[in-house]
Amino acid sequence: MNHKTFQILPLLVLLAAPQVLWGQGRTELRNICHVKGQEENTLRGLGLVVGLNGTGAAGDLQTMRALSSAMEIMGSPVSTTGRADAESLEELKKIKNAAMVYVTATVPATGARRGDKLDCFVSAINGKSLKGGRLAFATLQGPNTQDHQVYALAQGQLVVDDDDQPMVARIHGGCQMQQDVQTEFEKDGFVTVVLDQNHADFVVAMAVGDQIKEMYRNQFFQPQAEQEDEWLASMVQVKNASNIRIKIPQLYQNDPVGFVSQLMEVQVYNVEPEARVVVNPRAESIVISGDVGVGDVIVTHRNLTIEANQGLTAEFRKIDPNSYAEGGSPSAKLDSLVQALGDLKVPAADIIEIIQGIERNGKLHGKLIIE
Known part of the structure; x- marks a missing residue:
């Protein structure tokens, strides 16, 4: 049986390069979070x-009442009694502007x-x-x-x-x-940084908390104070997957703005969230992070079948449906499947449906986001 390995189709899918590489890249804290209280x-x-060219709401009771109230406030009531009763509102019924x-x-x-x-x-x-x-x-x-x-x-x-x-x-x-x-950002001597929705993750929050503790250890720790670990735990508290509560050090008690400005410049590592694939059916776009995997799967589309091939380097190949053997590679990557489908001229809308089907079967090793 001859297997055909499909080549990459560059324009079909956007491969989202990690914002920072785990253990290698870095970014400033301000790029992935905001300070609680600093919200719109x-x-x-x-x-x-008013002033519409006959395109207003003629005869609408609420509009007539609002217009009557405005006229009364400006000293020109429509009723001599000063009340917008049914008789006075009748005078405004024909207004269309x-x-x-x-x-x-x-x-x-x-x-x-x-x-x-x-x-x-x-x-x-x-x-x-x-x-x-x-x-x-x-x-x-x-x-x-x-x-x-x-x-x-x-x-x-x-x-x-x-x-x-x-x-x-x-x-x-x-x-x-x-x-x-x-917008108050300081409460009881603490500030709280909130990870944005695309980085809210327990692993990311712990990594950010550890990096802030490192800043405290290097700049604010006093040997005569409590034990270092206990002191750091009291100063930097990871509350959940998105909120990190930080105590303003004594040095900045009278300058919380200066502290926050310094805090936001902290270089943080390991801020890559879980593997994700984002699809937009209307725009027919697919954005995949490089680590989205696919479990053992067979994808049948019209007159072709695609499967994950076993081996150290997972490949997706066109096969005879009747010759499929059990197995597959759990290390197979979704982008390989999408590239193979694109090489076969499968429409983007169909590819999105295939991805959704893989996710429903529990074979998508990443988070699917549908915009």
Whole structure:
């Protein structure tokens, strides 16, 4: 029986080179984590858009109430009684140039101060299009639904970026902060670093914790203090797969910012997470880390069959389905299978389905991520 070894197809699959090589590479801590408390916050609220060219929400009760309230606040109530009753709202029923919208703005991780201006994004709740409209007003509250404090006000001319999505728009600098939003990163003398989702792993967390302990041992340990191991354990605590709690040393008690800046520059090793393969069915892309393995497997696709070949160097070959022998190489790599399928002109969408099938059968030695 003749076996054909398939060659690499360079453009089919992206082989993700490890960010750092285990035991050899290194990176700064700031590249794989952030400090707890230094996260973005979203402000949100409802607003009223006016100036639409007949594309608003005619006859919508909520829009009419919002418009009535706005007119009352500006000293021109639609009702002489000052109340938006059914009779007064009837006067606004034919207005087609206004719409209710949902408004959001993102406060950066470093916080924001009163008077700062942020971009805001507007999504229509009703109406047909926001083109040409202007946000008359919107009061924005914080992410905590129990906190009714107004943190920012928003207004300005809407810009619709996508003509196919006329119900979504933005306002450059349209949100002005009315309250300070500060992000505290120190609590009870400790800071916590949080590994990003692509590096959150128990092995990675322990490796990072050990490297931070090494920094403490070299720079802050005092021989007259407690036993070294006990002291380090109290100063650097790996809480779980993503959180590492670190005590600010005495030298930096009055300068926590200086300590964090130094901490973020620590060179860390062994930060490669588990083997992964990321597929995007819409874009038909496949990204494989070099260490994703495949167990004993036969892949049948239309008129061909692919199997893992035993040996020190695993190969995937086209075979006669009736001549398959038990066995295979647990060291076979997924990228070899993908390259072989690509050499056979198997469409990327079919390859993604094959990978999903291998994962469902428990033969994929890595984490499958579907975007």
